[in-house]
Amino acid sequence: MIRASCISKTYRGRTVLDGVDLSIERGEIFCIVGPNGAGKTTLLRILDLLDRPSYGLLQILGEDATGSESVRFRIRRRMSMLFQRPVIFDTSVFDNVACGLKFRKMGEDEVRGRVKSALREVGLPGLERRRAKELSGGEMQRLALARALVIEPEILFLDEPTTFLDPESANIVNDTMVRLSRDRGTTILFTTHDLYEGERIADRIGVLMDGRFSQISEALEILHHPADLRVAKFVGFENILRARCLSWEAGEALLDLEGQKIYAISGGRCDGDVFVCFRAESVSVGVGEEPIASPRNKFRGTVTRISAFGPFVYITIHCGFDIVAMLTRRAMDELMLDLGSEVWASVKATSMRVFAGAGDAAKKTGTEKH
Amino acid sequence: MIRASCISKTYRGRTVLDGVDLSIERGEIFCIVGPNGAGKTTLLRILDLLDRPSYGLLQILGEDATGSESVRFRIRRRMSMLFQRPVIFDTSVFDNVACGLKFRKMGEDEVRGRVKSALREVGLPGLERRRAKELSGGEMQRLALARALVIEPEILFLDEPTTFLDPESANIVNDTMVRLSRDRGTTILFTTHDLYEGERIADRIGVLMDGRFSQISEALEILHHPADLRVAKFVGFENILRARCLSWEAGEALLDLEGQKIYAISGGRCDGDVFVCFRAESVSVGVGEEPIASPRNKFRGTVTRISAFGPFVYITIHCGFDIVAMLTRRAMDELMLDLGSEVWASVKATSMRVFAGAGDAAKKTGTEKH
Amino acid sequence: MNEIVEGFIEAIRLIVTLDPEVLEITVRSLVISLIATVLSAAVSIPLGSLLYLREFPGKGAVIGVIQTLYSLPTVIAGLFIFLLLSNAGPFGFLRLLFTPAGMVIAQTVLILPITTGLTIAALSGIGREVRDTLLSLGATEYQSILAILGEARFAICSALLLGFGRAISEVGAAMIVGGNIRGQTRILTTAISLETSIGNFSLSIALGIILLLLALGVNLSLALLGRWHH
Amino acid sequence: MNEIVEGFIEAIRLIVTLDPEVLEITVRSLVISLIATVLSAAVSIPLGSLLYLREFPGKGAVIGVIQTLYSLPTVIAGLFIFLLLSNAGPFGFLRLLFTPAGMVIAQTVLILPITTGLTIAALSGIGREVRDTLLSLGATEYQSILAILGEARFAICSALLLGFGRAISEVGAAMIVGGNIRGQTRILTTAISLETSIGNFSLSIALGIILLLLALGVNLSLALLGRWHH
Amino acid sequence: VQQKAALRIATTTSLYDTGLLEEIERAYEEKTGTDLLITSQGSGKAIELARRGDVDLLLIHSPPEETAFMSAEDGLYHRCFAYNYFLLLGPPEDPADIKNLTAIGAFARLHQLGRSGNPDVRFVSRGDLSGTHHAEIRIWRSAGFNYTSDVQGSGRWYIETGKGMGESLQVANEKDAYILADTGTYLAFRSKLRLVPVIASDEELLNRYSAIVINPGRHQGTNDEDAKEFVNWLLSEEGKEILTSFGGDAYGAPLFTPLEEGICESEPFSCTCSLIP
């Protein structure tokens, strides 16, 4: 459906996209995540043929999409896009949604029927006659979504579709996306800042950073095997610790972490200064005797901070260095943890990731590139 | 700081706010949640003195805010607001942020200094000279935030402040909010669709539904003791089951759930048809023998659905009726659960909530009121 | 100042008695200027849209020239058309000099820069996002222009109102090209100018009032049309 | 058509030789119309802002009347001011008739409806959200108007350009109030009208070209000013 | 446009503004059914229209230009048909004290007082090369001045308006100045003016009106047949009748005197007023 290679985009000398390669199949749901300013919107605009890339090849729906305007128009007619800040026309809700259908010269009855069902789909049934500009933020967002859906595109681009939506509406929209892809074979590309949303509905996730995909793979892979340190930080590896590589053998590294020895699985050979990373939920917490069970990496420490996150709790354990662990509230109650509690924290070698520690790489974040 | 009583707002006969009572103290962080169209934005606009309520009393910063424009202006100058869909002026980033300061006739040097630190605060350092309209969605959002912060208001209204923000920036913004309230005593009212965001930083949360607060209390209270069935649904009680009340004694109810007896704590006397609700994370899951331990409510069933949610997993257990339980991925691995596994699900009586089952109340949701 | 009062009285008298000559020149004024406005709309809306949409070298210059032509004196516009239509000119054979048709041409040329320039301005008031949205919804270039024009309808209407105002109030071009021939090409402004030149100030003012009432009528009709359409 | 070619040649000759009389009336034209534009801006920007901001009964009617006055014929405007300024009129003692100051007044009155109406239109193009944002940032009503005007600056500039265009190209009011007195109140348009009535078409066209060049200059200066300001 | 016979006439404004032509138009159209299309323009422009063949007939009161027009062979027939007198108007107080002078004497005195800076003496000139202006120039010349060097631009006393008679009268009135005006326009404006006739019916102030049939050989499509017919009608008894009686009702006295064959050929008229063959 979409074959993009080496797409670049430069605005007045500033490079925003820097050689994006992407290939998406029919019916796939592809999620783009990445920090603000990474180029997500820019990429979607190029794929929806609203902007031309400064450089690169682009094939969409089997046609070369870098050519004449008439070809681009033909392709564009088979796609639609929900913008990050959707424009709502100052007309009725009905006229807003019917817009794309009228452009296609569809008969009035069919327009009415389709608009009605699109509005139902996004949870705004019966609002046809309302003035669109008077809707609430979330209602407008859903209106814009209905407007993009109603033309039944073969490819659908959604730039942060669940912004402004309440949890229930967000679920409805997510379900709709899944249904479209499954039942109608609609190809969907969407962006989000909610990784779990991506995980829930996308077939693959691409992490866009500094105008380039750092990693494209299935959600679990990205959540647990980030390609590099920045991705790890981005996907929420709460524990990122400086360590030194002592030895490496058959994919297992022995590291020195502030004097403690730890084992980590590491695909690539490691050496010198590294970062070792693991998720807070990979940390098991126990009290009392040293656990005998499998995890070879065990640290003893004190609880120095507890912060709630819905039904979960993040606790910070100081054991020379700080480790963040995540528990269910129930587990915490059962362990009777409190600030100052002495605990054991253990992490499996397979949950640890090791990345080369190129100087200040750990500090580099998306927003600081300006 | 803010005393609102019986605030109502009607647009052309449609009642949007329907008697809102609210009282907020200095330095408090108050979070408003609620479905789309509940009236959150309308309320914030009234509190920021942009609109006048159709009815109701309003005292802000010790002054009557329903009176003359000049008083309202004086009060308004001590507050600021981040809009849900912020308007970005077509000037430079600097001029956008400096706007409010210039209105206050602040000296140039101070303006420069304050703008600089506000931009740093929101993670956009050094972008002063960029054309604001060319920023990315998240950058614009942060720009608008900086614009509201820079005037150092005594009361800050933020309508979905972390929309469009990547997780790291969202954290920065949340931290800023907490710091402002703690260090400067800034009173903050914000709306969000992310309950956990509210829980993390707000002192109190108000659940606005159909133009009225259904519940105002601390986060944990709302998450675990919702005031009514609709709030329960809204705050994510995944398990909402129809049951019949058999008896009630000293705050404990005995219910009949599809033939199974269950115990639930219920403040009010219960009777006849009811709904019994509990959170997925309150469900303990075990395999093998019937657990002997405390929870008196135990159900045996088969796993019929497993769906991932980040590091967690929701599993649906069929035991005559469906129960949704939440586990960490690790716990699931340890229990070696899979579709079809036979499991025990147990829920403490104290985790169960019972609400009168007024006919179709369970179906009623925010978006269906239109 | 008596003349002004007398002018009002005279205007009322002329209107109430439906003075046939005044009626005739009023209708002629209206018809000529309306046709000129419609013609210039027919040219300037597509032209303005094109100029707004298309990027080409020298676009700024073209727009600058259009804005400069806001200052085109009516006499010069009239003279220009006169030289074209005069017997000795290239289009003399059409015999349009001293005819209402010739006046329509002159007024159209005169207001074309204004309506075109203001069309461009009206369209520029609609942000780029609107256009992107329309394109992504599958609009052809033509459809997207129509929709943008729809969003800018108030501004466009007021541009046309302004054009109409300029057409119906101008006298230079009408005088030169039309010749102010009684019963044939005399319109309100040329009549006003004639009455002024023979010192008949109150009649001038009366005719001016009638002209303004006419313009008010056009305004109201447009407003009603707009509401009705809405 | 020869006249047009000759007109161009004549225009070049007049410009190159810096014909003192032409220079004088050109400068006078420019100064009078610029002052009139500035004055009308000074009135119509605040007035337009007020009309845009304030809600009051009959607001629609007031705007309708302003739009109707787009059609005010220059002769009528001129006559009106003439009657006010004439010796027999209420302001005769000011002795402004047949002076450039009088012409400035007449032109100001003439273009006021246009600049006011277009100011309102320009402001209306800025959405309500902008105003809310400004208010919530602590703008006084005055400051918020200034800022909204800033956002609408292009539209306002083009309104003023249009007003200037109308001022510098109009002849009726300048003729009646100014008197086209050689060496005192003769300006480009009245000179054009004189030359036309003499039948000196090529000189008329030459003066017309000079007028358009002048307008082009004003346009360019404004564009440069805009860029420089940006 | 031209189904029934139509005759296009260009006329100078001062003739048209009297209302004479409207009366003639009514009478003639009723009699012949020929549609008269009369456009009134400044003299120069009227001549230019005639020269370009945009009209069929020219009505004018500017002898030197008439001669030039004929000698350029733009006109086929040249007939004078009526005359009246210009008036020298001035403030009722007559600050230059010229009431009892001849026109030439008065002009000379005005020039002298004006040049010498007498603030009360001003002269407004139409300065638009119209028939009236040409007559004024002629008188200045007769008084011995070089018009362009001695009169024009000789000081602020000499005010050139460059516009029509009526508007120039307004200027003169506001400025309390002397002005040369045609009778018709003066009478039309009389009620609005403070100015009064200071000198009238001097030989020098003669104002002669002519009609010129455009030479159809110069341009295609001019209608010399109807033009001839109209001129002949104007010179006929019927035409003279209208000329003689016109103005009686509105102004209290006739405005024009028709020219008779036998008188018109000699001084000061020196023109032809016989029927066109």
Ligand SMILES: Nc1ncnc2c1ncn2[C@@H]1O[C@H](COP(=O)(O)OP(=O)(O)OP(=O)(O)O)[C@@H](O)[C@H]1O
């Ligand atoms: N100007 C208006 N005119 C008419 N109705 C309006 C207007 N503004 C808002 N409403 C309606 O009032 C209701 C509440 O709107 P509001 O924007 O306050 O909702 P909200 O709680 O902020 O929703 P969201 O989560 O979608 O932002 C909505 O149904 C909306 O359609």
Ligand SMILES: Nc1ncnc2c1ncn2[C@@H]1O[C@H](COP(=O)(O)OP(=O)(O)OP(=O)(O)O)[C@@H](O)[C@H]1O
């Ligand atoms: N028209 C433009 N001119 C100049 N720079 C631009 C333009 N549009 C975007 N940019 C810049 O390009 C970069 C990428 O922008 P883009 O909107 O694609 O980011 P994004 O990944 O969508 O971010 P967000 O999560 O904030 O929406 C940003 O730094 C932005 O400032």
Ligand SMILES: [Mg+2]
């Ligand atoms: Mg974006």
Ligand SMILES: [Mg+2]
């Ligand atoms: Mg809202």
